[in-house]
Amino acid sequence: xxxxxxxxxxxxxxxxxxxxxxxxxxxxxxxxxxxxxxxxxxxxxxxxxxxxxxxxxxxxxxxxxxxxxxxxxxxxxxxxxxxxxxxxxxxxxxxxxxxxxxxxxxxxxxxxxxxxxxxxxxxxxxxxxxxxxxxxxxxxxxxxxxxxxxxxxxxxxxxxxxxxxxxxxxxxxxxxxxxxxxxxxxxxxxxxxxxxxxxxxxxxxxxxxxxxxxxxxxxxxx
Numbered sequence: 667x668x669x670x671x672x673x674x675x676x677x678x679x680x681x682x683x684x685x686x687x688x689x690x691x692x693x694x695x696x697x698x699x700x701x702x703x704x705x706x707x708x709x710x711x712x713x714x715x716x717x718x719x720x721x722x723x724x725x726x727x728x729x730x731x732x733x734x735x736x737x738x739x740x741x742x743x744x745x746x747x748x749x750x751x752x753x754x755x756x757x758x759x760x761x762x763x764x765x766x767x768x769x770x771x772x773x774x775x776x777x778x779x780x781x782x783x784x785x786x787x788x789x790x791x792x793x794x795x796x797x798x799x800x801x802x803x804x805x806x807x808x809x810x811x812x813x814x815x816x817x818x819x820x821x822x823x824x825x826x827x828x829x830x831x832x833x834x835x836x837x838x839x840x841x842x843x844x845x846x847x848x849x850x851x852x853x854x855x856x857x858x859x860x861x862x863x864x865x866x867x868x869x870x871x872x873x874x875x876x877x878x879x880x881x882x883x884x885x886x887x888x
Contacts, residue, residue, distance in 0.1 A: 673705035702731030736765025834876035
């Protein structure tokens, strides 16, 4: 059973999500929070698997709440999906850096929201193609130098660095497999090893790491 916590300052939106997710097989809405501070407390108390986190909330907003959850070792298994009415590049970038494993706009189809919860609860990142493109465009357009020491990638093999660059380009395991002429299982294994070696949460963080380490450069080949 996937335990879901709803964090949104609008009661009507929480009610809609509760009905939608409560009717899905294998899901249970275990609590609701109207602000980020309560979301952090309830995520810990209720042992939520996934938090649907609104970005804009009074007091502690969703970004700060996500940072607190990601930084707390006691909540290492809690996954956050950021929800917003906006498709701002800056919000995507901040959400991923804060520790979110997914990013959805509130007008997503009900089936997409349910699938998002399943994907994130299963340990994968949820970055829809349009969101991935926005994140990549935003990262590539930033004028500042990479903030991550590129030597961190030293533990990766040449093949793993190649796979990481393809992940950063927004390719799925199946697409990576096709480009490298390997099986999807092999591609998935490479990605899993990269996650472990870089101590990264998920594919979303790998995109950021690839750009901030300088492995993938603005305007470079994808």
